[in-house]
Amino acid sequence: DAKTTQPPSMDCAEGRAANLPCNHSTISGNEYVYWYRQIHSQGPQYIIHGLKNNETNEMASLIITEDRKSSTLILPHATLRDTAVYYCIVPVNAGNNRKLIWGLGTSLAVNP
Amino acid sequence: GAVVSQHPSRVICKSGTSVKIECRSLDFQATTMFWYRQFPKQSLMLMATSNEGSKATYEQGVEKDKFLINHASLTLSTLTVTSAHPEDSSFYICSASRGWYQETQYFGPGTRLLVL
Numbered sequence: 586d587a588k589t590t591q592p593p594s595m596d597c598a599e600g601r602a603a604n605l606p607c608n609h610s611t612i613s614g615n616e617y618v619y620w621y622r623q624i625h626s627q628g629p630q631y632i633i634h635g636l637k638n639n640e641t642n643e644m645a646s647l648i649i650t651e652d653r654k655s656s657t658l659i660l661p662h663a664t665l666r667d668t669a670v671y672y673c674i675v676p677v678n679a680g681n682n683r684k685l686i687w688g689l690g691t692s693l694a695v696n697p
Numbered sequence: 698g699a700v701v702s703q704h705p706s707r708v709i710c711k712s713g714t715s716v717k718i719e720c721r722s723l724d725f726q727a728t729t730m731f732w733y734r735q736f737p738k739q740s741l742m743l744m745a746t747s748n749e750g751s752k753a754t755y756e757q758g759v760e761k762d763k764f765l766i767n768h769a770s771l772t773l774s775t776l777t778v779t780s781a782h783p784e785d786s787s788f789y790i791c792s793a794s795r796g797w798y799q800e801t802q803y804f805g806p807g808t809r810l811l812v813l
Contacts, residue, residue, distance in 0.1 A: 619800065619801070628701075684746060685743070
């Protein structure tokens with residue numbers, strides 16, 4: 586089961602792009618990378634996920650390196666409401682399901 | 698789409714009483730639901746996984762007789778904290794996914810439980 590490593594905290598200026606890195610060097614070929622975020626005192630929010638191609642949706646872009654050992658979540662124009670803890674997770678096998686193991690994530694502070 | 702609700706959002710109860718928390722998928726059918734617990738300044742800890750119509754699978758260290766989980770329909774799961782004690786005070790969060798081996802989980806807003 587692949588582990589992920591993220592920096593504990595980052596700062597970003599409002600309106601700028603926030604680039605959040607994640608290392609998952611032990612990921613296997615069929616494992617996806619998921620990104621969630623948790624705003625203080627709320628349930629986590631799904632952001633995006635990918636396998637090997639870069640992905641984009643209305644919230645963010647996900648860039649996965651060719652060797653799949655790392656990825657970067659990009660919030661193109663960060664706002665104050667993007668201040669949250671961001672989690673990069675590779676789901677692990679659990680019988681007929683896959684489960685999410687939550688690390689400490691990256692605490693992103695978007696500053697005015 | 699993919700909205701999950703929880704009720705109640707917060708609850709205060711006396712030690713020794715039981716508390717039931719509901720988790721509903723509002724716009725999709727959730728074959729699998731998950732229950733998490735989060736203590737202050739800590740990350741989410743998975744408590745149990747439940748597939749509709751089956752018994753829940755509990756994580757190591759989680760007492761199944763204390764945390765009763767029912768997932769009787771494709772849109773509703775309940776977590777009952779029996780004989781609650783102050784150490785059970787926590788933020789309880791559910792999530793739901795659409796199907797077997799579907800990995801994307803959608804989370805409810807959480808329930809804050811305070812046991813006095």
